[in-house]
Amino acid sequence: MKNKIHIRLEKVSKTYVEAKKDLIVLDQADEVFHRGEFICILGKSGSGKSTLLNLISGIDVPTQGRIVISNGDQDISVSDLTEKDRTLFRRRHIGIIFQFFNLIPTLNVLENVTLPLELNGNFSVEVATSLMNRIGLGNRLETYPDKLSGGEQQRVAITRALVHNPSIILADEPTGNLDAETGNLVFEILLEFVRDFGQTLILVTHDHDLAGHADRVLQMANGKLSIVEN
Numbered sequence: 001m002k003n004k005i006h007i008r009l010e011k012v013s014k015t016y017v018e019a020k021k022d023l024i025v026l027d028q029a030d031e032v033f034h035r036g037e038f039i040c041i042l043g044k045s046g047s048g049k050s051t052l053l054n055l056i057s058g059i060d061v062p063t064q065g066r067i068v069i070s071n072g073d074q075d076i077s078v079s080d081l082t083e084k085d086r087t088l089f090r091r092r093h094i095g096i097i098f099q100f101f102n103l104i105p106t107l108n109v110l111e112n113v114t115l116p117l118e119l120n121g122n123f124s125v126e127v128a129t130s131l132m133n134r135i136g137l138g139n140r141l142e143t144y145p146d147k148l149s150g151g152e153q154q155r156v157a158i159t160r161a162l163v164h165n166p167s168i169i170l171a172d173e174p175t176g177n178l179d180a181e182t183g184n185l186v187f188e189i190l191l192e193f194v195r196d197f198g199q200t201l202i203l204v205t206h207d208h209d210l211a212g213h214a215d216r217v218l219q220m221a222n223g224k225l226s227i228v229e230n
Contacts, residue, residue, distance in 0.1 A: 005070060006035040006200045007056060007168070009225075012065035012079075014051055025051045027223035029065070033200055035167070038191070040211040041204045042228065043220030049204035052220065053170045055079070056202065057094050058086030069093070069168070091119055095161030095199075097190070099173040101153040103145040109156050110141040116164040131159045135189055151182035158190050162197070169194055171203040175210065187213075 014026040025048040033039055043049045054060040056067055058078045067079045071093060078086060090096075095116075103112050113128040132138045135155045145153055154174065161169060174190060175183030187210060194201045203210065204220075211217045217228040 004035045005032045006037070007033040007070075007202075008068040010066045010068065012055060012062045012067060014048070014055060014060070015063045024223045026055070026062075026225070029225040031218070031225055033202060035070070035200055036198045038194065038201045038213070038215045039203070039218060040214035040216070041202065041218045041220055041225075042206060042208065042211055043204070044206060047220040048223060049220050050172050052225070053096075053172055053202065053204060056168075057096060057170055058090050061086075071167075091116065092164070093166050093168060095164070095166040095169045097154075097157055097161045097169065097171040097174045099176045101145070101150075101157045101177075103153055103156060103160075105145050108142050108144050109137065109148075112145070112156060113160045113163055116160060120164055122164070128159070128163055131163055132156075135159055149182075150178050151186055154178060154182075154186045155189060158186070158193065162193055162199075165197065167199060169199050169201045171201065173205055174203065175207065176205070 009029045009031045012026060012029040013024065016023045016025060041049050041052065051060065055062055058081065061079050066077050069076050069078055076089065078089060081089060110128060113132060114123060114125065117123045117127065129138060129141065132141060137152060137155060140148065148156065171190065175187050178186060191213060205211065219226050219228050
């Protein structure tokens with residue numbers, strides 16, 4: 001399946017106005033990501049990596065160009081959808097993992113993990129519990145986020161991103177807020193999950209060690225997206 005195009009960037013640019021001047025964050029990005037591929041995007045802070053993920057997910061829209069996602073036999077131009085339709089598409093087909101966990105503090109672990117299922121109308125305690133057991137936190141379902149370590153919170157966040165079986169996982173510095181040992185454990189869990197379920201993973205980081213596990217590595221610099229030579 002990795003030879004089938006899953007995501008296509010067509011001359012995608014993103015410009016913000018800052019102090020009455022145009023700030024080009026992404027400049028004419030042309031790239032394809034294949035189904036089941038693990039892509040790592042390297043770049044310094046502020047290079048536009050997170051902006052690119054926001055564009056792919058439909059949280060934001062390009063200033064120019066299109067982002068097309070293949071959903072089965074149908075190609076969806078996500079950047080042309082309304083805000084409501086982008087939200088629905090993201091909810092059903094994309095899982096997002098952030099650096100700072102973003103768990104809801106008033107919900108326990110099980111409630112955090114099952115939230116995407118509830119929003120999609122296919123609530124299942126069994127599915128969520130099975131995944132939580134797999135990551136070794138099946139005994140913490142009724143625990144609230146503030147009682148978990150950083151690594152445990154990120155494992156919960158990964159499970160929440162995967163529980164509705166999205167075809168695309170976008171990970172924004174998923175180990176950046178963890179110590180090296182915990183970060184490696186969390187990354188191994190994430191990679192095991194996406195490999196087992198055949199999901200397309202796009203991970204942005206500045207960690208070259210993580211990039212060493214990717215199928216392909218791209219570089220973001222000066223608004224340009226380029227291939228890193230092996």
